[in-house]
Amino acid sequence: MAVTDSLSRAATVLATVLLLSFGSVAASHIEDQAEQFFRSGHTNNWAVLVCTSRFWFNYRHVANTLSVYRSVKRLGIPDSHIVLMLADDMACNPRNPKPATVFSHKNMELNVYGDDVEVDYRSYEVTVENFLRVLTGRIPPSTPRSKRLLSDDRSNILIYMTGHGGNGFLKFQDSEEITNIELADAFEQMWQKRRYNELLFIIDTCQGASMYERFYSPNIMALASSQVGEDSLSHQPDPAIGVHLMDRYTFYVLEFLEEINPASQTNMNDLVCPKSLCVSTPGHRTDLFQRDPKNVLITDFFGSVRKVEITTETIKLQQDSEIMESSYKEDQMDEKLMEPLKYAEQLPVAQIIHQKPKLKDWHPPGGFILGLWALIIMVFFKTYGIKHMKFIF
């Protein structure tokens, strides 16, 4: 009896030890998973999709925007979290031989208009003022909910803009334009009002890279379809409809996104359009972004993925600050940083993006300058006589 008892006790102890060890291994595994769970730091997704040009021959801009809308909706972002701004109604244009459709592929393979599209800002409502009000949240109280961007500090926002643009501006509706400085300031307002966690800005216009040159707020990643001085090209005309259907960059982005499903682990580094297909050189800007683009999933911005993991163990969550501290230590930034950064405090952005020139320390004037001034004074006194000296000294 005593032997069995001791044996059973030993077995129990062994079992417990094994379980504990396994548990700890499993728990550490779960904790790793939990760390990955909070890797991105966002809890909800929004999308602001803007098409800024009107008229029938700008069919392709509406098709661009609608194809991104379609992908974003398919990957899970609901209409209540999408602000869709279309400057003209191509589907019901009298020149459309297939009314109530907007095609993105020729031979009418893909109708991106669908039958459940919800356009929030239509036609003449797409103005620079409305766009900026949507972004910054300064909206009159009578605006319906579907026209508001109700994001918070844990929102990842995708902003997609297309239309006709130039070096430093984007044309809205043939009558006004938004400059890159205004856009950068709008994003800064959003940061200060805690309206986003991370922002992905995509622009498909001619000279699109000029639009993200002036950004200075943190956590923004920007993609553009062409560099300054280049034109973005349209993809294919449809002879039955008589217009160009899509722009090249968005066409290949759409083809890429069609392969993505909500569970895919593709990251932002895969979203690349080679020059052979796009002809123009797409650009990107990631210096303001905290994470490495290869750790950023496509679905972090394009989809709204509910992360659900079922576990039976309890997990001890580590504090946020440790994660952030480790990433800071990797970058060898400010070693004095001990406390976690609060939201409203600015990152040392100036060090990140080097936009403002550093104030140099004052040095005494060098030998060359001293010699030059001595020469000037000597010449002066030689010309005008030494008698002026007594007025100086």
Add this chain to the structure above:
Amino acid sequence: MGLLSDPVRRRALARLVLRLNAPLCVLSYVAGIAWFLALVFPPLTQRTYMSENAMGSTMVEEQFAGGDRARAFARDFAAHRKKSGALPVAWLERTMRSVGLEVYTQSFSRKLPFPDETHERYMVSGTNVYGILRAPRAASTESLVLTVPCGSDSTNSQAVGLLLALAAHFRGQIYWAKDIVFLVTEHDLLGTEAWLEAYHDVNVTGMQSSPLQGRAGAIQAAVALELSSDVVTSLDVAVEGLNGQLPNLDLLNLFQTFCQKGGLLCTLQGKLQPEDWTSLDGPLQGLQTLLLMVLRQASGRPHGSHGLFLRYRVEALTLRGINSFRQYKYDLVAVGKALEGMFRKLNHLLERLHQSFFLYLLPGLSRFVSIGLYMPAVGFLLLVLGLKALELWMQLHEAGMGLEEPGGAPGPSVPLPPSQAMGLALYVLPVLGQHVATQHFPVAEAEAVVLTLLAIYAAGLALPHNTHRPLSYRVVSTQAPDRGWMALKLVALIYLALQLGCIALTNFSLGFLLATTMVPTAALAKPHGPRTLYAALLVLTSPAATLLGSLFLWRELQEAPLSLAEGWQLFLAALAQGVLEHHTYGALLFPLLSLGLYPCWLLFWNVLFWK
């Protein structure tokens, strides 16, 4: 001191101008002609390109396949027309309604100023029939027009057939954003003018037309079609309109893109397009085409229905199907597809055509010369007149006297009123006096008008004899015997320069043509020197002789030269047509020549025969 206010310098300048005047004039004239001839060479001539973004770079697929239907309609139309003798209005109405259009008719009538010999009509009355295809999903604010003018014979029945077949095809499409008006007019251009006047609610030419019942909005563009057979070897496009107006170059570019797309053979002025512009052959052929366009634009006639649309700033073209002896022929389907493509592209327009040039010259279908590059040619020619006038002014000042003197030389302004009166008589009398003429002479009214014109023109040549007779009794001042004619010539030169300048601004071809012929002899005219030679030269460069010469040149360029007798007949016919068109459409060549240039030319005649 300033250059002109310093008397020493001014005298030096005056001496320079006086000494070098003749060489400068010759140089300027030669430069003007040379500039014009150089217009056909690149870089003065440029390739055409589509300027309107909305009609952009994409091609639309044409689906017209109604060739058989078009031929059937044409056969029916020709049969009905032969039966009724006039436009078969009821049949047209029925057919258009069956095709699905909203059909309306309009009746018009006009009493011509004198019976027209070529078409044998005096009191013209007819009916226009037009059908409107409403845009299915757009408001009827803008429209396009496809028009077929039907004369008194059935030469345009194939075009009517094609129009009806196209209407049936267009009715089945839903992508029209503008209304399309299919217009069949009677009596060619008279019917078109009546319809346009009623559509725009104006009355410019005294036509009596019933008001239009159905309207379709502002017309953005129009295409007139003339087909004489059901197979064509080439399509000829006419752009020159009334008073030398031209449609926007984008419309021609549109036509040319569809020619290239459909592989159609398209000609301008009946001439093929030269392929090679780098060697000499291409530009030489281009020069022929350019000269033909200059002659046609200078005549100021509407060369097709489109010419009348241009007055209302509706861009329009006329397409003529030519059936020659070439092997390769295109059927109605090819022509229909080109028209369908053009209309579909015009449907994309959001504004009127305004991006491309309104004033241009065409050495070829795919080459053009813009106004900024061709204007210096006429500038150089008018500079000759300016230099000559300057020389005369300085000479008059050197003579030192003012123009007013008691009991002085015969006033230089004496021949002005009689010349102007002759011009007025030339303008008014032929039409007014035709009945009197037919009572006294055994001629038809049209002949009477033309002969009266020629008679008054020749009578003007006797003017110096009449105006100078009362003056010979005056005491002629011996101090400056030349002063009189120099002052007259100065006034005449300035008058001519003003007129030619104004004409060249609106109708460059007319201004240039008249300047080429009138400027040298006007500069040379003086009472001293070989008088008979100068007189002959002046008569040869008078406006009427210029008209005769340009007719010969025109036929020569079209490779169908005229003999003298034929040329004279054509000249008489052209005179009659000119007067008729002035009264029926408001063409301005006849009043310009009779009221403006002929009196001016008479002044030079007076200078030549100054006593």
